[in-house]
Amino acid sequence: MNRILAILLAALAATAGAYAQNVKKYATARDGALWEESTLRLQKKADGAAALCPDTDAPGPELRAWGTTFNELDWDAFNLLDRSTQDEVMRKLFAPDGELRFTRGRISMNCNDYGRSWYSCDEVPGDFELRYFNIDRDKTGIIPLVRAAQRYNPALTFWTSPWSPPSWMKINHDYPVVSSKYNNLSPEADYLLFGTAEDIDEDEMKFLGERAGQFPRRLATQDYMIQDPRYLQAYARFFCRFIDEYAEQGVPIDMVVYQNEAYSYTPYPGCAWTAEGTIRFNRDYLAPALKQHHPDVKLYIGTFNTNRKDHVERVLADEGLRACISGAAFQWEGREILPAIREQYPDLHYICSESECGNGDMDWKAAEHTLFLIADNMGKGCDEWYNWNFILTDHGESPWGWRQNALLQVDSRTRELRYTPEYYAVKHFSHLIPPGSRVTGYQAPAEGRDALTIAFATPDGGTVVVAGNFGDTAGEVSVAVGRRWLTDTLPPHSFASYVVK
Numbered sequence: 001m002n003r004i005l006a007i008l009l010a011a012l013a014a015t016a017g018a019y020a021q022n023v024k025k026y027a028t029a030r031d032g033a034l035w036e037e038s039t040l041r042l043q044k045k046a047d048g049a050a051a052l053c054p055d056t057d058a059p060g061p062e063l064r065a066w067g068t069t070f071n072e073l074d075w076d077a078f079n080l081l082d083r084s085t086q087d088e089v090m091r092k093l094f095a096p097d098g099e100l101r102f103t104r105g106r107i108s109m110n111c112n113d114y115g116r117s118w119y120s121c122d123e124v125p126g127d128f129e130l131r132y133f134n135i136d137r138d139k140t141g142i143i144p145l146v147r148a149a150q151r152y153n154p155a156l157t158f159w160t161s162p163w164s165p166p167s168w169m170k171i172n173h174d175y176p177v178v179s180s181k182y183n184n185l186s187p188e189a190d191y192l193l194f195g196t197a198e199d200i201d202e203d204e205m206k207f208l209g210e211r212a213g214q215f216p217r218r219l220a221t222q223d224y225m226i227q228d229p230r231y232l233q234a235y236a237r238f239f240c241r242f243i244d245e246y247a248e249q250g251v252p253i254d255m256v257v258y259q260n261e262a263y264s265y266t267p268y269p270g271c272a273w274t275a276e277g278t279i280r281f282n283r284d285y286l287a288p289a290l291k292q293h294h295p296d297v298k299l300y301i302g303t304f305n306t307n308r309k310d311h312v313e314r315v316l317a318d319e320g321l322r323a324c325i326s327g328a329a330f331q332w333e334g335r336e337i338l339p340a341i342r343e344q345y346p347d348l349h350y351i352c353s354e355s356e357c358g359n360g361d362m363d364w365k366a367a368e369h370t371l372f373l374i375a376d377n378m379g380k381g382c383d384e385w386y387n388w389n390f391i392l393t394d395h396g397e398s399p400w401g402w403r404q405n406a407l408l409q410v411d412s413r414t415r416e417l418r419y420t421p422e423y424y425a426v427k428h429f430s431h432l433i434p435p436g437s438r439v440t441g442y443q444a445p446a447e448g449r450d451a452l453t454i455a456f457a458t459p460d461g462g463t464v465v466v467a468g469n470f471g472d473t474a475g476e477v478s479v480a481v482g483r484r485w486l487t488d489t490l491p492p493h494s495f496a497s498y499v500v501k
Contacts, residue, residue, distance in 0.1 A: 023486055026432070028424045029494035030364045035424055040498070042484035059457060060439030061349070061383040065157075066430035067104035068093070068387040068407075069354070070149075071114040075141040077393045077410045078148070085417055086148065089408060093390060095152040100407075100423075100430045103153065106353070106386050107142060107253070109162040109242050111175070112260065113268040113398055114389055116141075118167075118175045121242060125168035128234040135245045143249050150250070159255035160242065161303065161329075161353075164269035169231050170224050177224060178202050180267030182400040193265055193272060195221050202267045215307055215333040216263050223277035232281055236289035243294055255298045256290070257329050257353065258282050263306040268400035275314040279321050287324035302329030303353045307336040316345055329353035330382070335373070338380045351384035352377035358422075360395035360403025364493065367421030371468045371495055372445065374429050375454040379442030387426060428497045432464050451475055451490070463500040469493065 023040040027033070078086060092099040110120040124132040135143075150156055164175045172189045179185040180202045190197040199218060225235070243253045258281060262273040273281075282301060290297050301321070304312055312334075316322060327349030330338050335352070342350060356373055358366045374385055389396065392406035407423040410416070436459035443453045450471030456464045469475045469490035479486040481500050490496055 023481075024499040025488070026428065026497045026499075027494065028367075028421070028428065028496070029491050030421075032491070032494070034419070034421070035427065040486065040488060042481060042500075043487050044484060046478045046480065046485045046487065060378070060381055063378070063383055063433065063435050063437045063456075064349075065104035065384045065435060066100070066102055066426075067106060067384065068100075068102050068390045069106040069108075070142050070145050071108065071112060071389055072116050072141040073114045073393075073396075073398065074389055074391050074406075075145040076116070077391045077406075077408075078145060080393065080410050080412065080415045081417060082415075089391065089417070090148050090152050093152075093407075094149045094156065098152065099427055101434075102149075102387075102430065103156065103435065104384065104386075105146065105149070105156055105158045107146070107158050107160045107246070107251070108260070109160045109239070110164060110166070111269050112163040113266070113400060113402065114404070115269075115399075117399060118269060120164070120166040120175075121245075122166050122238070123168070127168075128230055130234065130237060130241055133238065133241050133245075135242070135249075138246075139249070143246075143251060146251055158246075158251055158253050159257065159300075160239075160246075160253050161257035161260045162271075163260050164271045165225055165235055165238075169226055169235060170271065171222070171226055172224065175269045176267050177265040177270045177272050178267055180400070182267050185267075192222065192224070193220055194218055200265070202265075204265065215305070216265065219263070219308065219311060220265065220272035220274060222272075223274050224272045225277065225281065227277060227280070232285045233289075235281070236285040237293075239286060240289055240293040243297060253297065255300060255326075256286070257300050257302050258286055260303050260354075261305045261331070263304075263308075266400075268398065268402070275311055278315050279318045283318065283321045283324055298326040299324055300327045300329050300349075300351070301325050302331075302334075304328065304330045304334035304337075305332040305354075307333040309337040309340060312337060312341060313344070316341070322348075327351060330377075332356060335377055335380065338377075338382070342381045349384075350382050351386070352382045353386055355385075355387050357388045358405030360397065360405060362396070362405045362409050362418075362420040362422065364421045366405050367425040367495075368468065368470050368493070370422050371425040371428065371466075372452060372470075374426070375442065375452050375466065375468070376444060378429075378439055379444065379454055385429075425495065428466050428495055432466075432497050432499060434458060437464070445470065453477070453479075455479075460501070463498075465498045465500075466495070467498075468495045 025038045027036045111118050119137045122133040167175050174185045176183045179187040329351050331354040389406040391408040393410045393412040396404045409418045433456050437456040440457050441455040451469050453467045472492050475490050477488040
């Protein structure tokens with residue numbers, strides 16, 4: 001047997017829980033049950049050497065929320081289910097005593113890549129006064145989906161970010177960044193991105209196996225958002241109007257991010273920004289507008305889906321900008337530079353704003369990748385984590401030709417519902433680890449070790465350990481809890497969570 005996993009937890013406070021004899025185990029295996037409960041007994045001796053000694057005197061930041069996203073295509077998939085199944089889904093995902101217990105939602109301002117088709121809240125060119133601003137399209141999909149969730153958790157809170165400004169506010173006068181067979185943008189406009197149309201790859205941002213290396217390979221040379229003050233001022237007020245209109249619908253938005261993935265140069269809704277444009281809009285326009293009209297709404301910078309640390313540092317180096325923001329949102333490749341950025345700016349809050357979305361297979365490999373991503377983001381200091389689509393049909397294909405995963409899969413022909421393995425990967429965290437918990441130790445997979453372990457101290461004084469074995473052979477878990485030891489064996493390709501009270 002290949003010993004692949006061992007973790008040492010420092011002594012807990014002298015409470016009854018620290019010396020508990022029994023441990024509740026929840027297991028998920030590729031070739032077994034998806035959620036199997038059992039009980040283990042703590043042992044007096046370790047079954048192997050310790051590999052990690054968490055520092056309980058300096059735990060990670062306090063966990064604030066587990067969340068998900070509300071998209072139009074999710075609404076369409078949800079509507080294929082009968083009413084009782086819809087209620088079951090929303091209860092499991094959002095009820096405080098449900099299975100995933102999401103407490104927070106992300107909403108796109110204007111259309112995103114999982115909308116039915118492009119739209120924005122104001123597509124009237126030159127409407128700087130926003131006379132024609134409306135959220136009518138959202139009332140047919142996004143808001144009904146939100147309300148279905150609010151039935152089971154009325155305390156849900158939300159944040160928003162756009163994928164693209166209204167098309168008339170952009171230098172190419174269209175919603176995408178690059179031309180494609182999936183949109184009507186003229187290829188003649190592609191040169192705007194780099195000053196040349198060479199080396200433009202509309203598929204660069206897709207999840208094709210594992211993206212590796214520098215992302216993006218080239219940075220945009222100009223802002224796609226028009227930098228004229230009239231446009232920037234109108235766009236800042238656009239955010240405030242969106243918050244107002246959603247509040248009237250009973251959907252409270254308490255945080256905004258100026259742009260989703262300014263570094264994905266997309267054939268679907270997107271907008272490229274330079275570091276200078278990012279600073280200018282957030283510092284000089286969006287932050288003052290929020291301060292005047294919505295002083296209770298926080299501004300985060302991001303979403304950073306780039307591992308180009310020099311670029312992110314250039315943005316955050318502006319003291320005026322940092323004075324305006326409460327935190328930063330990282331996703332995809334941004335996770336790779338998160339520890340270095342946190343070290344430089346420890347006073348900011350950091351969130352994982354989007355899970356990686358896969359390729360539509362909705363299989364065990366996707367679940368393993370998601371379990372790793374949650375652990376890695378939390379282990380690197382994020383205090384919120386957000387799933388992307390929570391329910392899609394078939395292989396989750398968007399109108400722009402991209403297949404993505406979801407936690408729930410609906411067969412569009414039979415209308416049958418399937419809880420994917422990824423659902424259970426998320427459940428190992430959001431079901432067992434409540435807000436207020438803190439990471440006390442994290443061991444990532446490494447060369448020669450196909451496993452991870454992450455430990456949390458919960459607000460009630462307990463301990464939760466999540467472990468994943470991604471290898472083809474069984475592995476041993478050895479965990480110190482107070483003066484005793486948790487020992488267990490993980491089958492190949494399996495997850496387990498251990499709850500010690």
